[in-house]
Amino acid sequence: MSFEKKIALFYTFGALLNKAIPFLLLPFYTRVMTVEDFGIYGIFMSLFSLSAVFVGLKPNTYIVKELSSKTNRAKDTHYIIVACFIIIPLSAFVVSPFIFFITKLSFDNEFNHFFAFVCIVILSVLQALRVVVESVYQANNKVFKVLVLQISVTLISAIFVFITYFFVGISWEERVLAEVSAAVFVSLIMFYFFQFNFRRFRRKLLKLKVIDSAKFLTPLVWHSLSVVVLNLSDRLILNYYFGQQVVGKYIAAYTISMVCGVVFDAVIRAWSPYFFANAKKSKHSELIVFRGSIYLSLLALFLGALVAIVLSNIYSLILPDSYSGLSMLIIIISFAYSIEGVRKFFCCYLYLSNSTKFIASLSLFTAFCNLILNFIFVPTFSDVGAAATTLISFLFMTCVTMVFSLKKRKELLELEVS
Structure with a gap:
């Protein structure tokens, strides 16, 4: 089995776990x-997803793209990490009034609104910093460390929830x-x-790296925002x-239904470094990459x-009777995310050509139509109707x-020939 296939297998297994x-x-x-509490928690997580786009700026594609093609990875890694750690808190400060506004619209009383606002800001910043660390590991093919970090976060979160349930209760708050x-x-932890990455830096080089990352990431904020709107507006x-x-x-x-999305996100984690390194x-390498995208x-x-077929028939064994009648929803949403998986594999060519403004424009238009x-x-x-949309x-x-x-792809091949 090739190295790339092993990485893809590890990412898929880790993501599924x-x-x-x-x-x-x-x-x-x-x-x-209660069903109502579960719904309020879902609204909270939707607003958190929206906030995380602006706060975190979704740096994973930028980090993988940069480090996959660098010869001096150690030096670039330090500068990229610090640049992202500078941008993320600044973006949180800038967008906090917007987060405050949307939470005020979504929650009915003052305590719930302020509680949700504070928790959303904290979670957005911490998740963004974790994504930076994961992306650095991903770009350097440190698969085991990525999986340990992801699984540790999920397990620790579950443990904290169980402790809270046994001692306090389990409302959405x-x-x-x-x-x-x-x-x-x-x-x-x-x-x-x-912490060793936060050492002395040449200010000029760090400033250039911050500007470079901001130029690449800013258009992608609107793309990520649009994808979040696609998932948020229906709810x-x-x-x-x-x-x-x-x-x-x-x-x-x-x-x-998100089982599909989980698998595709895992595969794209393994696929992205390989794609950017070989395209x-x-x-000949580009042809292999192109065929891989099709397969x-x-x-x-x-x-x-x-x-869609399997889960629509067995979900009733998992959920209580109050959640009956979900078969059609599961089928539609599963198909939707399989199609979204196709988009992610082909979107690598747009990232490679730095067409982030086009990605953002397309996403914004689609979100508006949605x-x-x-x-x-x-x-x-x-x-x-929401699932069909x-x-x-x-x-x-x-x-x-x-x-x-x-x-x-055609333009890149013509440029290579010339």
Whole structure:
């Protein structure tokens, strides 16, 4: 088995193990939390996802792209880590008024609003810093360290939630507080092992690295924001029309269907360093990379169909009776994320050509259309309409991405020949 295939296998296994923990805990959460509490927690996590985009700037693609093509990785690693650690707290400070505003709109009383705001900011910053560390390990093919970090975070979070449940209870507030405490604990340990990176630097070189990372990441913020809107707008609109109980059931279906997304994210972690290291190496290497993108896309579609069929028939064995009637949702959402997996594999060509502004523009347009479609379909078809809107949006974005990626591939090949 080739080195790349071993890495992909390790990432897939690790991601499945990492996500299996919350998946296996889903029956516990859906039984000890009311459907309404589960829905409010889902809204909190949706707002956290939105905040994390602005605070964290999603640096993983930038770090992997930079370090995969560098000869002096050690020196660049130190500068990239410090640059990201400078940008993240600054972005948190800048966007905190926006986070405060959206939490005020989403929570009905002053305590819930302020509590959610503080927890969202803390979680956003800590997750962003953890992503930086994971991406550095990923770019240097330190697969085991990535998996240990990811699984440790999930396990520690679950342990904190169980401790909270046995001593206090498990409303949405207690669950959020337990997860924030776990994130702080993990971050302190992580900082202990990474503190050697914070040593003396040449200010001019560090400044250039901060500017360079900001130029690459800023357009991707809008792309990531748009993807979050694709996943967030349906829940907020469902909550507006039908209440927290419908949102709770919808989020349960989403959690089950995300098996596809977990596998694709794991494979893309292994695929990205290999792609960026070989796409420009030679014409033969690029052809291998291109064929790999096609094979992985076909695998994504097959896996989506398989997951949709299996999970739509066995979910009733996992969830209590109050979560019945989710089969159609699971089928639609699984197909949607298999199509999104295809987009991610072909999107590497756009990252390679630094076409981040195009990615952002496409994502923003798709998110706008998704918002309109949700307002059209959700009032009539409820949660099925929301799931169908997600499928349509991902299909449109994937088709356009594939067309423009093939165009960029052609340009790169012509540039290589000349």
